[in-house]
Amino acid sequence: MASGHRSILIAGAGATGLTAALELARRGHVPRIVDSDAGPVPLAESRALGINARTLALLSPSRVTDAILQEAQRIAHFRIVSGNRLLADVDTTTVPGPYSAMQVLAQGHTERLLLGKLSDFEVAPEWQTVVETVSHDPSKPRVTLRRADGSVETADFDIVIGADGAHSTVRKAVGIDFPGQALESSFYLADFRYAEPIGTGSVEINLFDPGMIGCLPVTRDVLRYISTLPDFESRIRHPARVAERVWASDFRIHFRRASEMARGNVFLAGDAAHIHSPAGARGMNLGIEDACWLGWLISEGREREYAALRMPAVQTVLKQTHQLTSLIAMKNPMAIAVRNLAVPFLLRIPAFRQKLLHGVSGYDTQSPPWIAGAL
Numbered sequence: 001m002a003s004g005h006r007s008i009l010i011a012g013a014g015a016t017g018l019t020a021a022l023e024l025a026r027r028g029h030v031p032r033i034v035d036s037d038a039g040p041v042p043l044a045e046s047r048a049l050g051i052n053a054r055t056l057a058l059l060s061p062s063r064v065t066d067a068i069l070q071e072a073q074r075i076a077h078f079r080i081v082s083g084n085r086l087l088a089d090v091d092t093t094t095v096p097g098p099y100s101a102m103q104v105l106a107q108g109h110t111e112r113l114l115l116g117k118l119s120d121f122e123v124a125p126e127w128q129t130v131v132e133t134v135s136h137d138p139s140k141p142r143v144t145l146r147r148a149d150g151s152v153e154t155a156d157f158d159i160v161i162g163a164d165g166a167h168s169t170v171r172k173a174v175g176i177d178f179p180g181q182a183l184e185s186s187f188y189l190a191d192f193r194y195a196e197p198i199g200t201g202s203v204e205i206n207l208f209d210p211g212m213i214g215c216l217p218v219t220r221d222v223l224r225y226i227s228t229l230p231d232f233e234s235r236i237r238h239p240a241r242v243a244e245r246v247w248a249s250d251f252r253i254h255f256r257r258a259s260e261m262a263r264g265n266v267f268l269a270g271d272a273a274h275i276h277s278p279a280g281a282r283g284m285n286l287g288i289e290d291a292c293w294l295g296w297l298i299s300e301g302r303e304r305e306y307a308a309l310r311m312p313a314v315q316t317v318l319k320q321t322h323q324l325t326s327l328i329a330m331k332n333p334m335a336i337a338v339r340n341l342a343v344p345f346l347l348r349i350p351a352f353r354q355k356l357l358h359g360v361s362g363y364d365t366q367s368p369p370w371i372a373g374a375l
């Protein structure tokens with residue numbers, strides 16, 4: 001059977017599932033995509049903000065990148081501050097290629113842009129439709145779906161893509177383990193809207209002894225603060241009058257990856273396959289990358305290569321985010337003092353700075369061979 005006529009079910013219409021659907025649809029496939037929620041994530045509750053250069057390259061054939069660049073804020077500087085001392089100021093626009101290292105756009109906006117492009121191919125998620133079971137025979141997976149009205153459908157698919165997030169039903173149903181560890185400490189975040197537009201061109205990490213507060217733009221008048229300190233809100237120096245506290249949340253960080261990214265014709269992508277700390281803003285970007293590779297490989301009839309091609313990228317990103325998180329979550333006063341001396345020194349070395357920017361841009365994973373000139 002031609003790959004274009006294979007029946008494909010995508011579980012989950014987050015950024016990963018929507019990208020998989022779009023990459024398949026633009027190549028002539030007609031995937032079904034289902035999601036247990038009623039719609040995309042609310043605009044005010046967006047987890048992922050950072051969109052890296054690799055993702056912009058990957059989403060350029062579908063023209064989602066053009067739409068992102070119109071709405072997103074470009075990050076030109078990445079600063080590290082300790083007390084009143086500027087430890088480092090990295091110019092993020094110096095990366096090679098057509099895109100700067102990082103843009104910021106709320107995840108809910110990105111998902112709506114993906115949905116808009118998907119509708120051009122007359123593919124739309126079936127909302128409030130839960131994947132309840134996937135048969136243990138992954139060669140011709142049988143899936144049970146339950147809708148909000150209680151109706152149940154059981155159907156066989158040639159390919160099932162589990163893009164159903166960290167608690168993936170698909171992963172558990174086919175018996176793939178999700179080993180890893182949870183960090184002891186929690187992270188806290190709050191988004192504040194200001195009474196007037198504020199500067200949006202930089203990400204700033206303020207180091208304390210111990211702890212940190214990171215600050216990055218969400219929109220022209222909203223800033224996100226993310227911290228390891230429960231009382232961080234009392235330490236924020238707001239740049240203008242606060243109009244409202246838009247959203248706040250706290251979470252524990254896990255570093256986990258699926259023991260296999262595919263079993264038979266069931267494939268895992270995004271948070272269903274790997275989770276890690278938001279340090280470095282890699283999670284959604286890595287999921288979008290998985291989805292683009294999977295879309296291409298399925299169209300080429302080479303999906304058997306997916307797991308072997310993606311696992312090195314996942315390992316690279318887990319290692320990098322773990323190192324970054326260890327740096328910002330340090331508690332030992334001696335280690336903190338060494339870090340505060342070493343970071344500015346290292347960031348003055350051009351090769352080190354370039355390596356850091358390379359990672360922030362997402363260029364430390366394999367380049368997509370289907371995009372001419374991609375880095």
Ligand SMILES: Cc1cc2nc3c(=O)[nH]c(=O)nc-3n(C[C@H](O)[C@H](O)[C@H](O)COP(=O)(O)OP(=O)(O)OC[C@H]3O[C@@H](n4cnc5c(N)ncnc54)[C@H](O)[C@@H]3O)c2cc1C
Pocket residue numbers: 011012013014015016017034035036037047048049050051107129130131132163164165166168169170189251269270271272278281282283284285286287
């Ligand atoms: C505070 C924070 C900040 C972050 N910042 C960044 C950042 O700046 N950049 C970045 O790249 N990443 C960031 N991330 C990570 C990013 O949010 C996730 O990696 C990303 O949302 C993963 O997308 P996904 O589509 O794989 O999974 P999800 O977004 O979790 O989507 C999964 C979808 O599957 C659906 N679903 C679940 N179970 C079922 C089922 N049984 N049947 C049908 N549907 C189902 C859900 O409703 C959901 O819509 C951050 C995360 C956090 C917590």
